[in-house]
Amino acid sequence: MVKQDRAIRTRRNILEAAAKIFEERGYQAATIAEILGAAGVTKGALYFHFSSKEQLALGVLEEQDQRFVIPERSCKLQELADVVLLHAYRLQSDPMVRAGVRLSMDQHAEGLDRSGPFMRWSEVCQALLERGQAQGELLPHVIPSVTADVVVGTFAGVQSMSQAVSDYQDLRRKSSELLRHLFPSIAVPSVLTSLDLSESRGADVFEEIQRDLLEPAAVAS
Numbered sequence: 001m002v003k004q005d006r007a008i009r010t011r012r013n014i015l016e017a018a019a020k021i022f023e024e025r026g027y028q029a030a031t032i033a034e035i036l037g038a039a040g041v042t043k044g045a046l047y048f049h050f051s052s053k054e055q056l057a058l059g060v061l062e063e064q065d066q067r068f069v070i071p072e073r074s075c076k077l078q079e080l081a082d083v084v085l086l087h088a089y090r091l092q093s094d095p096m097v098r099a100g101v102r103l104s105m106d107q108h109a110e111g112l113d114r115s116g117p118f119m120r121w122s123e124v125c126q127a128l129l130e131r132g133q134a135q136g137e138l139l140p141h142v143i144p145s146v147t148a149d150v151v152v153g154t155f156a157g158v159q160s161m162s163q164a165v166s167d168y169q170d171l172r173r174k175s176s177e178l179l180r181h182l183f184p185s186i187a188v189p190s191v192l193t194s195l196d197l198s199e200s201r202g203a204d205v206f207e208e209i210q211r212d213l214l215e216p217a218a219v220a221s
Contacts, residue, residue: 007049010041010049011049013040014035014039014045015060015063016039016095017038017039018030018035018059018060018099019064019095019096019098019100020038020095020099021035021038022060022099022102022103023098023099026102026106026108027053027057027103027106027108027109027112028109030053031053035056054112057103057109057112058112060103061104061116062116064096064099064100064117069209070082070083070086070205070209071205071208071212075135075137075191075195076128076129076132077128077132077138077183077186077187077191079128080125080129080132082201082202082205083128084151084175085175085176085197085205086202086209087155087175087202088159088171088172088174088175089172089203089205090202090206092171098168100117101159101163104117105156118152121152122149125147125151125152126145126148129142129144129147129148129186130144136188137188137191138187138188139185139186139187147186150182151182154178158171158175158178161174172200172203173199175202176197176198176199179197180197183195
């Protein structure tokens with residue numbers, strides 16, 4: 001058990017170091033030597049967990065994807081908005097998320113399959129839209145698979161613009177504005193008026209998640 005815990009900590013340490021280097025340098029420029037230096041581990045320890053730089057990058061993409069745990073809402077369009085706004089919030093504060101976005105948007109990352117995050121985002125969005133449609137939240141013309149791709153594509157563009165212009169400092173505001181423009185074209189009016197699409201929503205959802213994580217620990221103690 002002790003060895004297993006140590007291996008888990010080492011793997012996490014390597015991923016965090018890789019995220020830092022990938023976010024700063026990009027996939028092509030980043031080197032295994034730089035990641036080893038940032039992680040403070042031996043080459044053997046790194047290759048025990050990851051066989052190549054590509055596997056390290058895929059590990060970062062998978063890790064940042066696993067960090068998106070959104071509280072379930074009765075209103076599925078609110079849940080979809082929370083997915084977008086929480087991601088915008090975490091991009092300003094979580095190096096793993098920033099690295100994942102840098103990798104997925106890096107057109108110079110030759111040999112790296114960058115489709116995974118986009119496909120995963122589209123699947124999540126489509127599932128929420130389909131459930132919202134079943135609950136009568138969507139306008140009649142909406143096709144969930146098409147709208148899901150629109151949400152993912154436009155949000156990717158907003159992220160890219162925000163990174164270039166302000167290093168993500170205006171991303172929460174721009175994400176809120178994006179949803180305020182997009183949702184009136186897909187939501188029935190009664191649902192639209194109930195949605196919280198505010199700039200502060202992502203931070204509120206993050207705090208809710210942190211409380212939910214702490215409650216089981218408090219009960220156990």
